[in-house]
Amino acid sequence: MRRSSNQYIGRFAPSPSGDLHFGSLVSAVASYADARQHFGQWILRIDDIDQPRTKAGAAESIIHTLSAFGFKWNHSIQWQSERISQYEQVIQQLKDRNAVYFCACSRKEITKIAAAGADGMIYPGTCRDQRHSENARHAIRIRTNSEKIYFTDRVFGHFEQNLGNLSGDFIIRRADDITAYQLAVVVDDYIDQVTHVVRGADLLMSTCKQIYLGGLLGYPNLKFAHTPLVIDKSGKKLSKSDRAFPVNPDTPLTALIAAWRFLGQKDIAHRVQTVEEFWDEATTTWSIQKVPAGYP
């Protein structure tokens, strides 16, 4: 069953590499308020495909914190680690179409010759025509081209990239046999029938890769909004491994209001005493037009 055109399905997809930190809370608040304002559904998906980076207990901690903060998700929680066979099916489709190839390059070898792109190094295409066989130590790359890919971000406005200048042929399955985030997220959003992605601006540069993959696979277009990044005092993005700023599930209202202010929204602090009141006010007051476009 395909969705009707006026349906809204949003999602929040944290990776369980640590406790929920303020930067993730900001994108969760934006995503949830936007879904609620559109009478949409909201899915919680745990992006635990990268098992080496997964920290024991982190998923449970994130789920507990989101609950304490009044987030309510539709359906059961989705787990990337349970979808490996679905990712493999898609990779097989791409193999059958000759849209991918095996890459035997080490990171060191690539660093030596690659130019810097807008999103890391540009893969120079060394293995493109090498016909390497499938091998446990080979990554899989998708063939890209130099066509312009563009979209209108609901916060950042018009955005365009040429994958040739951005990344070149990028990895969809890593040499350690783990499905790359770029492919997993595209397949996930398709399976979950997501229509609207609201997430942090650290993924803005990945969006064109995901649009490219979604286009190859014939998936419906998504609407994107990227929320400003929370930067620490030295100007670095707060990451989950940064212990400095986890949010406290015992004082949810304080953190929710701080996230709300960070998102440039109209002040509602004086009108809310509880988490439930916060979400009622937030749902009616939310304005994505007020969210500042911030990228470091």
Ligand SMILES: [Zn+2]
């Ligand atoms: Zn290679």
